Amino acid sequence: MPTRVLPEKSEVTIIGGGIVGVTIAHELAKRGEEVTVIEKRFIGSGSTFRCGTGIRQQFNDEANVQTMKRSVELWKKYSEEYGFSFEQSGYLFLLYDDDEVETFKRNIAIQNRFGVPTRLITPEEAKEIVPLLDISEVVAASWNPTDGKASPFQSTAAFALHAEEFGAKLVEYTEVKDFIVENGEIKGLKTNRGKIKTGTVINATNAWAKLINAMAGIRAIPIEPYKHQAVITQPIKRGSVKPMVISFKYGHAYLTQTAHGGVIGGVGYELGPTYDLNPTYEFMREVSYYFTKIIPALRELLILRTWAGYYAKTPDSNPAIGKIEELSDYYIAAGFSGHGFMMAPAVAEMVADLITKGKTDLPAWWYDPYRFERGELRGQALQMG
Template sequence: MKNKVNIAIIGGGIIGLYTAYELAKRGVENIAVYEKNYIGSGSTFRCGTGIRQQFGDEANIKMMKRSVEKWSTVGEEINFPPLKMAKTGYLFLLYSEKEVEQYKKNVALQNSLGVPSKIITPEEAQEIVPGLDISEVVAASWNPTDGKANPFLAVYGLSKALKKMGVEINEYTEVKEIKVKDGAVEGVKTEKGDVKADIVLNAANAWAKIFNEKLGVKIPIEPYKHQGIVTEPFKVGEIKPMVVSFKHGGAYLTQKPNGGIIGGIALKYGPTWDITPTYEFLREVAKNFSKIIPALKYITIIRQWGGYYAETPDHNATIGKINEIEGYYLSAGFSGHGFMLAPAAAEGMAELITKGSSSLPLDFYDPYRFERGELREHAIQMG
């Protein structure tokens, strides 16, 4: 392990790794990533795989449009073709005129920004997912260019590319402290020794607040327990898109290539550090999933897990420079949509670090908006 680097990144999840990649791509040398466990072991390997541009505000739509472009090409770019976004769409089922009105507005905004979403009839929704119960569905919001990607392949592919680019990835290396002298970062203290660094990026997701608090930086990011499940294989290819129903406990579900259903519902606990799976979640998932697609009541759930959403009060991330400490940057608080946002968030952060500004709408994610009382519109959140 080097004892001096240019940029020290805390956290080997999708945000830390993707940002390291965007920095290395721009010619930044001497980057190191520190991960207290194994890479991906935080929220990234526990995510529901979903990638969507169907948000209700301009910044998230623009960021997600950019992310989808990048998710579509990153596999080829890093010479790891198995990493490929599957453009299988997101299908929001709408059960009331009020919901339809809101989604019409969202679709108009999405279309104005180049996202080809549209409102479709219940019958059209059933053509896309044949097993749907559409007896109470009024309409659906559908975007065929949304989809999903495999977080395991993303982490594996990126880490392989990073090693080739000379980035040091230190697993099982906990950062104990960010060292600061005269108002500027000096480096990090790890369990394996001290490392000098000009820049420190906090990409520690749920744990980001621990570093901020120690440094007296007040940015509201809290760990909440959310859970996911996977089932035994169902008819392969039957549920291609991510199907979402806010009426049914905020359920989201899709099918993996092997036929297993992956998804969850909007049942959260916290703030808490406890991510033990709960029976309440299991029962509610089973009940709500089988209302959306009745045949699912015959399918067995084979695994359930808990993980963190690092949530902010408006469910939007905090991406930016920390003013109190020279050289300290933060990219955390993705509130349940950090996997999908990672490519654009990483590009934005890499531009910010190397050029001092970004072409992407990073102002929206300004970490100081809470202090100023300028909360954003709540981002549409799954789970």
Template sequence: MKDKAEVVVIGGGVNGLGVAYWLAKKGLDDVVVLEKSYLGSGASGRNTGGVRQQWASKYNIILARESVKMFEKLSDELNFNIMFRQTGYLILIWDEEELEQFKKNVKLQNSLGVPSKIITPEEAKEIVPPLNIKNIIAATFCKKDGVLHPLALVWGYERALKRMGIEINTFTEVKDIKVENGEIKEVVTNRGNIKTNIVVNATGPHAPIIGKMVGVDIPITPYRHEIMVSEPLQPILDPMILSFKHGLYVTQTNRGEIIGGISTDEKPGYDIRGTVQFAERFSRAIVEIIPQMKYVNMLRQWAGLYDMTPDAQPIIGPTEGVHEMIQINGFSGHGVMLNPISVKLVAELIVDGKTSIDISPLSLDRFKEPMEVKEKLVVG
């Protein structure tokens, strides 16, 4: 392991690997990536890979819009198939109050260049024939949304970084970060120390632990979220279906498995064990929405962590009081879908000193002021 690097990236998920990739692409290749377990062991490898632009806050929409554009070309760029397919997101609407809110959401999305639209229950059933539309009054749909294989994204970045000669150290845990007069001097790990002046904190729900090492409070709270997958079936479900009434999302993989999750009452913490309560709640909800699911065998379930911020929007940018400590975390369960543009912006900040999109509203400093906008469309 190197004992000196221009940049140390902490976190071996899609955001840490993606930042390293873009730094190298921009010519800064004296970079070391540190991961305390295996690559993709955290949230990056524990999600369904959904990619949607249908958000309620401006910056989540912008980041998602730009990420979709990049995802469309990323398999070719990485020379690795991330299995991105644009089969759309279908969001079910159950009452008039919800409909009015989604009309506002679609108007904002359209104003920012996202081609979402309100559709009728009958049009929703044309998209998903097995859908039970008895109690649905409308839906929204964006055909440019889609899904990818999250671990394929991890592997694609990893292979690209190896071709670029970037050092990746797995099973290497950061124990401390030495700071003098607001300047980073050294990263201390279980395998030795690395002298550096620039650190990227891409550790998702563990970001507050890294923050404490430099005396910075990062307002991220970890919450367990679970996912279940079925036996493989013939294709019956193209888009990702969302129901905020149930807190449910579900789609079908390339291999035919039904995969999805649902919101449950969780206490903050790092517990990622599965629960019977999740399995029961998910099963009831999916059968209500697609009745044929009652005949399907669910094979396994697992859990990961959402890194929730107070406004459910990511933290991207510098850290006041610690020069060259860069944050990219707090995606509130949506780090994969907002990945490509977010990692590019961090690399721009480090190499160019400026970004192609203004990220100041996403800075850590924003939490010093009363919250202006909270993202309402977090599911799962």
């Protein structure tokens, strides 16, 4: 069980108890490291419990495809070992014109090169997968049946529980307020519940990452919080919308059905940078309009709940992951730009490799936190919502 008692010391301390902090703690503890997670509210309370559940390998560059291929392997492995639900029910991108088809053909070629079995299918095949779809304007679809979704609640709780079994400490309702640094070396952290001695710190606070960096006196790594909202409808017949359905034409919308039967999703209605999380009427109007363009039958449903969370965005929509050289030993894994839930298991492996071995087989170089100041931005990662 998470505690409110801060240990006196910990070899590694992770700031932030979202899926990223918790999976890194799990991986490090599994490798025998002494690790503590400090979370200012409760585990998952940041963006993790507000996410859209989606997990996909359909990206538009090699690094993200490789990372997500590994992540999906880990989602599968741990869901089987720990008994949380990870459904490989696919991602279906609806395409509406030749330009979109050409772009997705290029993406599919990259994905296939790494063994991700995405293929272009006809509108009729798309309708066989989701019979409720309006395909009157659809010219093709990009379909990968091995993409999927998982419950953020179940999965985060399972990783947290097993991290604790491996010896990790999870400390809730404790806010990191400052770093204790001597001659460029981290000696500890100050919190609202006292100090902890520590040598290695990982900033896994995503939307708050720049505030933690500022405490550490680190030059700007551009990560800004943007408000994104989501809805869930009343339940419909199970199996009605198995995959995550995406339509860039209709509002950058994404939607799927949860295990409880409701349709969950959002659109690309972004506000910020801001820490405000009040839901807005404009979002509700857009989501209702776009969702019913994709699946007209959704107009019969009531929206039960709407909420907001953060996309912690970088200028190229790729996260910043790696060691920060100005301070020993300080690492960052933040700025996931709407992809942090799906990437977490692979990111955990990547960060644990960097800490325990100093290198990783995963493409960490792509997420180099210094690329911004060098002006070497990556291509925009495929983002929806």
